Amino acid sequence: MKKIILTILVSIMSFISAFAQEQDPKAKVILDDLSKTTKSYKTITSDYIFTIINKDKKQTEKQTGKVLVKGGKFKLEIPGNTIVCDGKTIWAHNKDANEVTIKNFDSNNEDQLNPSKIFTMYETGYKYKYDKEEKIGTIACHVIILYPSVKPEKKKFHTVKLYVDKTKKQLVKLVMVMKDGTTQGYEIKTFKPNADIADNFFVFDLKPFKSDQITDERDL
16 A cells, blocks of 8 residues: 555656646746736736637737726726726626626636736646747747646637737737637737726726616626
8 A cells, every 4th residue: 555655646746747847947937027027017007909810810800909907906998898897896898788797706717807817827727838039010029838737628729829028028919829720819009007096997887877787697
């Protein structure tokens, strides 16, 4: 029995060691700098362009958006929708239907939108490696590739590419390669840290809406 337990322990330690060796140390330094820089900001305001390219390499969709982040709170403006989260509750306003859906927010639920984690997503559940240097416009970037290592079969994507500004240590672009062959890209066009944003900015105002325009799905 002792030999069996020892064999199991050795196998586990070998697995952990092998996993650790798969993490590229050069990539880790860059990602740690990105995370440290991002977490030093009290708030982030950013305009971005979202694109979808199909498996035939043809662009099928292009949208502009704006995101504001303060700690675990965020507000996201995308065509036709406004999404607001105070860290506990998330409100989604469909502007076309003029309806609001309210849900409990769980920052650990990967199925829920959480732009506040876009800059630190690599910290748990990913393997990563340094790919190359590449320019996005005039900005020299490090390109880091992430691979999901925790329940990858449940992810809709198999690869994520992060483009990190070499000088400012800020995220410039994120590309997700989906399992259906499409590619989703988020290119940050403006980035403004440390603007003064009050906490109540991240609470959605329901007063203009009638009760039949509000769907409350919270577990109260």
